[in-house]
Amino acid sequence: MVTIPSPAVAVVGRHNSGKTTLVEQLISDLVQRGFDVGSVKHHSHVGFEIDHPGKDSYRHRAAGARETVIAAPGQMACIKTVEGELECTDIVRGMPGHDVVIVEGYRKSGLPTIEIMRSGNAADARVAAVFAEGARQGWPLGTDFTQRARAQRDANAPLDRQDQSDYQDISNKLPTATTVAVVTDIEEAHKAAVSYGIPSFSLDDITGLADFVQERFVRPRVTVVVQAGGESRRMGQSKALVLFDGRPLICRLVERLSPVADEFIITTNEPERLAFLDEAYPDVHIRLVRDALNVRGALPGLLTALEAATNPYVAIVACDMVFASASLVVAEALEMSASGADVVVPANKHGYEPFHAIYRREGCLPAVRAALEDGEKRAQAFFDDVTIREFPQERVLEVEPMGGCFVNANTPEELHSIEASLLGQ
Template identity: 50%
Template sequence: MELGFDKPSPAISFVGRHNSGKTTLIVKVISELVSRGLNIGSIKHHGHPDFDIDYPGKDSYRHREAGSCDVVVISPARMARITEIYDEPSCDEVVASMPNHDLVIVEGYRQSGLPVIEVLRQGNERDIPAAEQLCTEGHVRGVVPVAVVTDMESVVSYAKSEAIPCFDIDDVQGVADFLQNRYARPKLTVAIQAGGESRRMGQSKATVPFLGRPLIERIVERVAPVADEIVITTNEAENLAFLDTLDLCCDLRLVPDVYEERGALRGLYSALSAASNPCVAVVACDMVFASAPLIAHEAVAMQMRRADAVVPCNRFGFEPFHAVYRADACLPAISDAIAQRKVRARDFYECINLSRFGREDIEKAAPGGGCFANVNTPEELARMERSIQENGDR
């Protein structure tokens, strides 16, 4: 079972020429974000292949000089690793090796594909041609910035005309606000839908026994590692009181459906409206292999893509009940769809900025597959139990 895993870290890059002031800015921004309680990682792209972090006379240097190609230095408070490499790793690979941060701030790596903040300073001669290229061509060396930090009037005017976020070179608070609101990992509510009628099952799916315990208990434990809050939409709260005894790393609340008339779209509205956080993952209570890693990757994708929803899509179509939604954008669209008597969970997708999470994305996030398998009948439940007993859980 996925009871523990590494959460992928969102990342953004600051780029600029030598003496543009980007390092000074980055240091101040990191300090500000850390003071707000964010867990920040950072990457510095060094242009010289032979840079060093130890020096002659240190024990680590002597280890490497003797021929060790991988030296780890550990103290009670920190660890450093010096590894000789033959091919420079990509920025994506480096970021992937740094999980569990609210944000990774990268200095350099313009061509990495990460969102880029361009730093341009009036007093730096090297920034003048870069500023001209941005103002005339809309990019610097082929990369369009998501924001600029500058004290150059021409760049400020251009940014305003193109509605590009623009910050003064000394506006650390403003840059930190931008990063926290747009790119840092958001707080996440996981809403488990357990309010269905379960007619084919013949009893509540939430409380049906599965591998010796209620099915809902299994789902809660699978998604808890990624959740800052768990909400269960249910009309049988009295039968789920046993969930209070679970040892979880987050709060759990039971909430009733908003609408008396049930249905997929109405259930989705109930889930999003009950959440305390703006980012909401919605999972059906009968998805026996619900995947916390998949939810985590979807949440990061929603933030990085600036989408209103990230919905996995496979050969069977959309999977709306293993998706992540931005509540403030989706609730009005769902309400309008309900008013038009629409009932399918996907019936509001055309009204929001939806991002598909394709088969390659799904495989990367949850290589084992099977995340969307669900059980609707006693026969399906029994088959799934036998499969797990014979082949192991995942």
């Protein structure tokens, strides 16, 4: 079963900054846009119960059960005993399949953070002053602002108990290199964010903040295109229809890649022979698309895929890649979102793997058309005209530890060898 990792962003701030209210409003806006949103709340106190004494499930836990699942129609909750405190990244990793996870707290998780500062909160006002001073001094984010906070404290009148508490609350809770946005009604904090090149939003601009989160962190919508072509001279028949483990090879590709496809397209010059896929996979809603040009070649195939896709990100995979990886498609899409690249392409000692790569439709389509007008047919002919992000072999192995994503079969002998290896024959 394919698990689709969920991208995540954390909303952080000091006590009484308004984190919960902001998270609630942000989640509501994103859900109204049709996104599947997960959430994580950091509870700073040791020990808490979401069930009540006297309830059956509570009694299970009290009797010593380390994990209790409470299930009802439409709902399920799990209470589990763990050693110490789980890392936030491990928690998010255990929440696959969401378009985005909004985390409240976990400043030190390593996640990108949205910093909230509210003028009505004394600790936030102190942080804003330190943040602004850092901007004026030109200190890079990630500098130890704690020393600056201590200097500000010493320059003021002696602190009462409440001030001491506020200082403790800000000393380790300042913007850092992971800060990607600021939400504030404090003018000097807004100006400091602008100075650092960080997007800044007012407390009531939930729509603007949701737009930012959608663009930067929500799992991008991906069209998966399997290039099936038609008759293969070296295979002696259509690669899509050659049998693998007793079924047409194209079925294996549909089953491996459809879980991560918001749109699934197969480019083929024999759509009538692949019409059985509609009945075999009715929930996938497969589109069969003929080549846009009556010209053979890898680049014309890319043109067909990019023109047919309706989503901004287009993952293109050859139909003979027996171990095509849905997890790699997701990792490439997230890398594209983070980097802004037009192409995220696996790279190894043999070069690029353009037929298990992801393409930004808007950036690549004009470049592909221009290369075709120049008489090019190679898949990589337009790469010099777009922004390329290499996805190195070590990253591929992080996503797919067993490797093999780019193994392809060009002849019956190669296909039989792969099949025998896979089935242990």
